[in-house]
Amino acid sequence: MIVAVTGLVLILFVIGHLLGNLQIFLGPEWINGYAEKLRQLGMLLWVIRGGLLIAVLLHIYYTIRLAIENRRARPERYKRKDTVKATFASRSMVLSGLILLAFIIYHILHFTVRATDPRFNTLPLDPLNHYDIYSMMIYGFQNPLVSGFYLLSMFLLALHLSHGSSSFFQSLGLNNQKLTARLARGGRIFAWLLFLGYSSIPVAVLLGWVKLHTRS
């Protein structure tokens, strides 16, 4: 239950974050204005950040406990392991989850703390006096290594969610035989749409479709 509910909170965040980030395609005033509105939330932003952190920690703690319990339930390893039904996504949940955690730590150091790229702290405010998140994203993703790591992480996020979003219903008992296949399919479509949405940003920067804006 806890894994499912915290997973849902994180899925909602990931949807909202994508919608916010896609504003890069509408231009600097959109994405920078959006980031400014988030900043203006003040204390509420810290409450949301705290809630997200608690959700991530609980999600990880209980999934690792579940994985250990599953292992303990069968102390003797299988001599031969033929997978009948479990998909690759479902079998790699712990690994994809742990790599995602490493990504989130790097990502916060990259864009929120701005500790990985010295250029971010020298960027002037944009013409509307907002932090220039737009230019940060362009500078960041112009580096193919950075973009590559983001794309790999988005792929793992989709893999993780393609199983996780449908097993959410199973964990809460909101499932029946007829629904199972549909939910699994819906979960996969949702996860790969997220992948397309997020990946479009580094790909567009690498291809030069979104460029640094010229200041007047």
Ligand code: HEM
């Ligand atoms: C192409 C993909 C992504 C881009 C361009 C992006 C962009 C950003 C930016 C610019 C910030 C800083 C916002 C600010 O300081 O105003 C940020 C913060 C953050 N991002 Fe992302 N993000 C991406 C993917 C993700 C994913 C997949 C996750 C989660 C799995 C994620 C989780 C976070 C978190 C937790 C923060 C910190 C929020 C805060 O400062 O309170 N991001 N992201």
